[in-house]
Amino acid sequence: MKVEQIYTGCLAEAAYYIESEGEAAIIDPLRDTKPYVERAQKDGATIKYVFETHFHADFVSGHIDLAKQTGAKIVFGPLGKPAYEAYTATDGEEFMLGKIKIKAIHTPGHTMESTCFLLIDETGKSTAIFTGDTLFIGDVGRPDLAQHVISDMTEQKLAGHLFDSLREKIIPLADDLIVYPGHGAGSACGKKMSKETTDTLGNQKKFNYALNLSLTKEQFITEILTGLVPPPAYFPQNVLMNIKGYESLEDVMQRGSQALSPEAFEAAANETEAVILDVRDAQTFAKGFIPNAINIGLDGQFASWVGTLIPDVKQPILLVTEAGSEEETITRLARVGYDNCVGYLSGGIKTWKESGKEMDSVLSLSAAEFAELFSTNPELHVLDVRKKSEYVSEHVVGVENMPLDFLNDHMALVKKDKINYLHCAGGYRSMIAISILKARGFENLVDIAGGFAAIKADGTLSLTDYVCPSTLL
Structure with a gap:
């Protein structure tokens, strides 16, 4: 038996390859199917199943193309009824893969069709669980996404379902199970995921706030919903593509x-x-x-x-x-x-x-150059485009927060009659923000190369006291 996590950092997404006796299954593949097909070919294996833990919001799954290319059967859990050919499993149904079994465990909450898949080895022992967006390392899937597709499915209802799923379906499982989640840190499908991409269920019972048995259902719902920011606009569009086909x-x-x-x-x-x-x-x-x-x-x-x-x-x-x-x-x-x-x-x-066509450019200052300017002119207009939680945890004293995620909501912070100096954590997001603003007619925009990391390393400017981000909402 082989189990491999195929992790894509750009999306903080984990797909899985499972093989036994020449039969393979893929869980939650990305749209470009080549890595999965080549992995099976390396083992001389046939892809028998493509298991989907739910209708994903943050990416378009590769299940349809993969099934067409390999003849594999697409499997969703209960309530997963797409507009194309697929098999809808019942809760507790088992699928043979070589000498092992994969068991569907319906865990509504992140979405109503969300399903985990339990891996049972040749001896009949449960060894791992593929949790999709139901359970992450250090977190659980946000329960507010389905309401953007199904109007009467409120986030409170989904959070209640998630509480029941975790208490009745996940927590009773053995502590030595390996948890293989659908995402790691950086995904917008949760709010405080760990950088680790696997763990034992026993550890998660100890350290994952959402598995705290002392929480009542009402307290759990409040805890899960607190601090959520609106999801990206493309999420419901991806859900519909995953339901209807593409x-x-x-x-x-x-x-x-x-x-x-x-x-x-x-x-x-x-x-x-x-x-x-x-x-x-x-x-x-x-x-x-x-x-x-x-x-x-x-x-x-x-x-x-x-x-x-x-x-x-x-x-x-x-x-x-x-x-x-x-x-x-x-x-x-x-x-x-x-x-x-x-x-x-x-x-x-x-x-x-x-070809002689028109060009544009952006002035970019080093952290040292910016620090010298700001030290002598504290009225300099500086915008920090990091997330609110990053800004609150530590920032340059006297700068304003304009999160890139919600740039449209903060346009008033950009001054047309002043030079606007922008920075993020390392220089990636500030250039995105500047390019968008320039495309909308704003000028007088200066980038601070290297962002907050470079400013902090320079050591010249005063920073707010650091607050551990894990304590922030």
Whole structure:
């Protein structure tokens, strides 16, 4: 028997490969199916099942394409009834995989169809549980997402279901079970997940706040719902794609892989009203880019920031990438349902510049340069675009918080009659914010390279006292 976690850091998402006696199962695959197919081929195994723990909100699953490519059966738990061919398991139903069994355990709460899958080895011993978004390491799945798809399903109702699922289905299981969750730290599907991506259930019973048996149901609901921020706009759109089905990734890749000359690129931008998405490194982008382009670098949590900041998954997108990154970019967009990439700039920004077309740039200061300015002019207008919890835990005294997640709600903080200095934690998010603001007509924007980490390392400026983020809501 083999169990492997296939983790994708960009989405903080974990898929799983399980194999026994030449038969394999995949749990919660991403849309690009190649890694799973190749893993099975390496073992000479046939993919028999694709198990889906629920209708995912933060990514488009690869279950449909994977089933078509391999002949595997798609399996959902109770209440999982999609618009395409799939098998709906009953609570407690077992599936043979070689010499092992996989048992469906219905655990509504994150969503109503949420189901965990219990792994039973050749001897009949339960050895692991694949919990999807029901149970994370240090957290549980947020219970407010389904209400954005089903109007009468309130977050309070779902939180109540989650309490019952954890108490009746999960906590009674053996302490030595290995917990394999659907996500790790960085996912928007929970609020305080651990960086660890596996643990024993016994440890989680000791340290996971949501498994605290002293909490009443009412206290649990309050605790789970406190501190949740609104989910990204693309979440309900991804849920519907996972329920209704979607275009094959092969077709999406073919459409997006159109190499466009600067002239054709400019014409396409005008005709389609596409967003020009520049995925180069933030500091490379700052030195020269196409006017009105948005910078979301591939080197960060690219897919989740695209989903957060481009609200419509059907939005036409034109790409500017480093040479050779086109395919990776289109794939990562498709993982979160952005299938309408209409082409990329052939030769990258170099060809645009050589064609003599207009360029824009961003002034970027080092932390030392900024500290010297701020020390002599405390009235400098500085915006910290980190999350509220990051800002509250520690920040430069005298700066304002304008979280990138909710940039639209905080536009009034940007002063048109002053120079606005922006920073985040390390320089990735501040350049995203600046590029969006410039595309909307704001000027006088300066980036602080290296962000808060560099400012803190410089040691010149006063910071608020550090508060452990785990104590923050």
